[in-house]
Amino acid sequence: MTGTLTAVTALFIRDARIAIRIGGGAMIGVLFFLTVVTLVPFAIGPDLALLRRIGPAILWLGALLANLLALDRLITMDQEDGSLDLILMARVPLELAVATKAVAHWLTTGLPLVLAAPLLGLLLNLDPQATGAVALTLLAGTPALTFIGLIGAALTVALRRGGLLLAVLVLPLTIPVLIFGVAASNAAIVGPVPFAAPFGVLCALSLMSLVVGPFAAAVALRQGLE
């Protein structure tokens, strides 16, 4: 039991360290997020009233895409340097190992997006209450994106093909998260639905993907790599 704990901690620290130190995974995600949000006014015009109205949706879409693009790094890098084989052979259950990797990935890519959201909310003319609501929904919803993405990452690692295929497979599965994330944000800003209803479903989606994601990803890795 302690052996498993040590191994999981080591894996977690290693993944977090790699994400922070090498290639700037976390920072590039935030940079991408900033770029997407900057592009939107060029597409729809600098109308502050309109931006304020669709601001939560833009922030959610930006965070979704940033999360998606970072998924390539989740398992592929381990496959390239061979450490994935070690993880597969280790005594730690593969489900636990991939869950650990996903948590580390969320802390280094998902959480920075949540922290950046209030700043980007200023650019979209969101008032403090709306900004807080969006940040809170992102905090509750991005784990779901990471854990759903984990399945896609595992599937495409098994095929040694990522990129667009990963996006095509993962994005339809993230629709419920997007719906309830934006709905909860809008509920907090304009109503009329109480905030707690969509927000509760959003939390439920995150918790469910926390359970389904690691198992499906572990099966995909085992079946695909043998």
Place this chain on the structure above:
Amino acid sequence: MPLIDLANPSRFLALASRVLPWLTAATLLAFAFGISQAYLAPDDYQQGATVKIMFLHVPAAWLGMLAWGVMSVAALGTLVWRHPLADVAAKAAAPIGAAFTLMCLVTGSLWGRPMWGTYWVWDARLTSVLVLFLMYLGVIALWRTVDDPARAARVVAVLTLVGAINIPIIKFSVEWWNTLHQPASVLRLGGSTIHPTILVPLIVMVVAFTLLFLTLHLAAMRNEILRRRVRTMQMLQADARA
């Protein structure tokens, strides 16, 4: 015949060639009956003749979902029992399911034009069928990405099962998100709200479409097995030449 016997492709092919003519005949008969019934069915007092699009639309929607169900059962067969026929069944069902889902979208869109005044509305049901269609295309893309069919089958099986868990969630979310469409009217507590003169042809058409699906699926499975045989023979031939 127990299911394990069908793992032998020759036995399956023999069974398929015995069953297929009967299944084809049953499909043709059901369609002949169903289409004539649909033709004779009265027009709706509000929608006029356009209500007859329903006789294609509803069965197509049903089969779009049934095909994913078939794929999910096959995925379990692949992952749990490693049944080789399950791989073939899953692979054969995906394009058929996608085709029926597309048919559902197209007929729905053509029906929506006179009824709602537009080809497309972001209504709950339309949207969730569109997402289902996207997921079919994802599965087909995944099948085509891998060369080794056995490995492709196992990877696709994981995606199919994850999809099977997610489809109800997506449907629920999309419905929560927006609904313009009429509520469910064929199957619901307190009996159907559709008049029998329209309901009977509809049920016949659903049966006919299901038979069509079974026929196409069986034929596609047979073709897939033959395709794999051709591939193996070509490889053996290339090997012999080298």
